[in-house]
Amino acid sequence: MDLELLIDALVAGLLLGGFYGALSLGLAIAFGLLDVPHIAHPAFALLGAYGAVLMQGWFGLDPVLSGLILALPFYALGVAVYSFYHTTFERRGTDAGLRGLAFFFGVAFVAEVILILLFGIDQRGVRAPYIGRALVLGEFRLPWRMLVASGVALAIAGAMALWLSRTYVGRAVQAVAQDATALSLLGADPVRVKRIGFGIATASVALSGALLVVVGPVEPGLARIYIGKVFAIVVLAGLGSVGGTVLAALLLGVIESVMLSSPVASWTPAVAFGLLLAVLGLRPQGLFGR
Amino acid sequence: MPDLSVTDLHAGYGAVRVLHGVSLNVRHGETVALLGTNGNGKSTLMKCLAGLLRPSGGQILLDGKLELGDVPPQDVVAAGISLVPEGRRLFPRLSVEENLVLGAFRSEARATMYEELEKAWETFPVLREKRRQVAGSLSGGQQQMVAIARALMACPRVLLVDEPSVGLAPILVAQVIDILAQLKAERGLTVLMAEQNFQQAARIADRGYVLVHGEVAFNGSMAELTESEAVRVLYLGV
Ligand SMILES: Nc1ncnc2c1ncn2[C@@H]1O[C@H](COP(=O)(O)OP(=O)(O)OP(=O)(O)O)[C@@H](O)[C@H]1O
Numbered sequence: 001m002d003l004e005l006l007i008d009a010l011v012a013g014l015l016l017g018g019f020y021g022a023l024s025l026g027l028a029i030a031f032g033l034l035d036v037p038h039i040a041h042p043a044f045a046l047l048g049a050y051g052a053v054l055m056q057g058w059f060g061l062d063p064v065l066s067g068l069i070l071a072l073p074f075y076a077l078g079v080a081v082y083s084f085y086h087t088t089f090e091r092r093g094t095d096a097g098l099r100g101l102a103f104f105f106g107v108a109f110v111a112e113v114i115l116i117l118l119f120g121i122d123q124r125g126v127r128a129p130y131i132g133r134a135l136v137l138g139e140f141r142l143p144w145r146m147l148v149a150s151g152v153a154l155a156i157a158g159a160m161a162l163w164l165s166r167t168y169v170g171r172a173v174q175a176v177a178q179d180a181t182a183l184s185l186l187g188a189d190p191v192r193v194k195r196i197g198f199g200i201a202t203a204s205v206a207l208s209g210a211l212l213v214v215v216g217p218v219e220p221g222l223a224r225i226y227i228g229k230v231f232a233i234v235v236l237a238g239l240g241s242v243g244g245t246v247l248a249a250l251l252l253g254v255i256e257s258v259m260l261s262s263p264v265a266s267w268t269p270a271v272a273f274g275l276l277l278a279v280l281g282l283r284p285q286g287l288f289g290r
Numbered sequence: 291m292p293d294l295s296v297t298d299l300h301a302g303y304g305a306v307r308v309l310h311g312v313s314l315n316v317r318h319g320e321t322v323a324l325l326g327t328n329g330n331g332k333s334t335l336m337k338c339l340a341g342l343l344r345p346s347g348g349q350i351l352l353d354g355k356l357e358l359g360d361v362p363p364q365d366v367v368a369a370g371i372s373l374v375p376e377g378r379r380l381f382p383r384l385s386v387e388e389n390l391v392l393g394a395f396r397s398e399a400r401a402t403m404y405e406e407l408e409k410a411w412e413t414f415p416v417l418r419e420k421r422r423q424v425a426g427s428l429s430g431g432q433q434q435m436v437a438i439a440r441a442l443m444a445c446p447r448v449l450l451v452d453e454p455s456v457g458l459a460p461i462l463v464a465q466v467i468d469i470l471a472q473l474k475a476e477r478g479l480t481v482l483m484a485e486q487n488f489q490q491a492a493r494i495a496d497r498g499y500v501l502v503h504g505e506v507a508f509n510g511s512m513a514e515l516t517e518s519e520a521v522r523v524l525y526l527g528v
C-alpha cells in the first residue's frame with residue numbers, strides 16, 4: 001500500500017472512529033458503569049435516526065438539532081425502560097443478567113418491527129448542508145458529514161466526562177456499580193441514581209442516533225451490525241471510562257479503515273471481535289481501565 | 291433523653307434468627323462499645339440501625355421519637371446517623387477525594403461540602419497527600435480512615451462504626467482509635483462502635499454491651515467490664 005493511501009485510510013479511520021465513539025458513549029454508562037446488559041442500545045440509536053428523519057419531514061429541521069431536541073423525550077424513555085427492567089429483572093437478583101439480556105434483545109426486536117411497520121424496509125436519509133460535500137485539503141477530501149459526526153461525538157464525550165466527574169449524581173453513577181450498598185449509606189438512593197444515569201445514557205443516544213443518519217441512509221435492520229462494534233469498544237475501553245471509550249472507538253475506526261483498503265478487506269467485519277478477544281486475553285481490565 | 295435507643299430488637303436473615311431481643315441505648319455525646327466475638331450479631335445490629343436490614347420485631351428510636359426500624363438507609367442518614375460499615379466498603383476505583391465528596395451526597399450536606407473536606411484533610415493529613423489516588427490502592431489503615439472521613443462528610447450526629455480494627459496491624463488499630471477519640475473530643479460526636487478488640491475499645495468507650503448469641507449478656511461501664519474477669523474470660527476471650 002502506498003503512503004498516500006495509508007494516510008487517507010488513517011484519516012478516514014479517525015473520522016469513522018469518532019462516529020463510533022458517539023454511538024458507544026451511552027453504552028459506556030449503561031453497561032460500563034450501571035451493569036445493565038443493554039444490547040438494545042444501537043436499536044435506540046436507530047430510533048433516534050428515524051426521529052431525525054421524521055422531524056425533517058415535519059418541520060424541515062436539521063438532523064443534529066433534531067437529535068438535541070429528541071434528547072429530552074429519550075431521557076424519559078430511558079427512565080421508563082430502566083424502571084421496568086429494575087422492577088421485573090434486576091431486583092429479583094441472581095440470574096438478572098441473563099434474563100435482562102433476553103429482555104433487551106426483545107426490546108431491540110420490537111424497536112426493529114415498529115420501524116418496519118412505520119417506515120417499511122426501504123432506506124431513509126436526511127438532507128443537510130454538510131451532507132454530500134467534502135472539505136478539500138490538498139490531496140485529501142474529508143467528508144463534512146464525518147467531520148460533523150466526529151465533532152458532535154467529541155462534544156458528547158466532553159459533556160459526559162464533565163457530568164460524571166463534576167456533579168454529585170454523576171459521581172454517584174460511577175460509584176453505584178462499585179458498591180450500591182455503600183452508596184445508600186451516604187444518603188443516595190441507588191435505584192434513583194441508576195435511573196438518572198440510564199436516562200442520561202439514553203438521551204445521548206438520541207443525538208448519536210441522529211449522527212447515524214447523517215453518516216449514511218438508515219434501514220430498520222441497521223442496528224444489528226453495530227451491536228458487536230459498540231460492545232467491543234466499551235469493553236476494550238475499560239468499562240465506563242469516557243476518554244477510554246473515545247480512544248478505543250478511534251482505534252477500531254482506524255484499524256477497520258486501514259483493513260478496508262488492504263488486500264484482506266473482506267476480514268474487516270471480524271476486526272471488532274478479534275480485537276476484543278485479544279484484549280480480553282491480554283488485559284482484562286480493558287486498554288484504558290484503571 | 292437518650293439519643294439512640296433500641297428496645298427488644300429481633301432480626302435475622304430469612305429463617306436464620308440472629309438477634310433475640312436486644313435492648314441498648316446510647317446517650318448524647320457518649321461513646322459506647324458493642325463487644326462480642328465473631329458471629330454474635332454485632333454487624334446484624336449495626337445493619338438494622340443503618341436501615342440495611344429490616345428488624346422482625348422491636349423498636350429503634352432516635353431522640354425518643356423518630357422511629358427508625360422500617361426506613362431505608364437514605365432516611366437514616368438524613369436523620370443524622372451514619373454507618374462506617376464492616377469491611378469499609380469504599381468505591382475502589384474512585385479517588386480518595388471522590389469517595390469523600392460522595393459522602394456529602396445529601397442535599398443538606400452539599401452546602402458544607404468544602405468546609406467538611408478541609409476538616410477531613412486536617413484530621414487525616416495522609417489522605418490529603420493521596421487524594422488523587424484510587425481508594426483501592428491504599429493500605430488497610432488508610433482505607434479505614436477514608437471510610438470514617440467519608441461518613442463524616444454527611445455531618446452525622448451519631449456515628450456507627452463497625453469493627454474499625456479488623457485486618458489492621460496493632461499500631462494502626464491504635465491510630466484509628468486515637469482518631470475516633472479526637473473526633474469525639476473535637477466534635478462532640480455520639481459514637482456506637484462494634485469491636486472485638488477489648489483493650490482498644492476500652493481506651494475510648496464510656497460504656498459497653500457484650501453481645502452473646504444475639505442477646506446482651508452483660509452491660510456496664512468500661513471500668514466494670516475491665517474489672518469483671520468472668521465477663522472477659524467467658525465472653526471476650528481476653
Ligand atoms: N447475609 C447473611 N445471611 C445469612 N446469615 C448471616 C448473614 N450475615 C450474617 N449472618 C449470620 O448471622 C450471625 C451473626 O453475624 P454478624 O455478622 O452479625 O456477627 P458479628 O458479631 O458482626 O461477627 P464478626 O465479628 O465476625 O463481624 C452469624 O452466625 C452469621 O453467620
Ligand SMILES: [Mg+2]
Binds near residue numbers: 332334376452453
Ligand atoms: Mg461483624
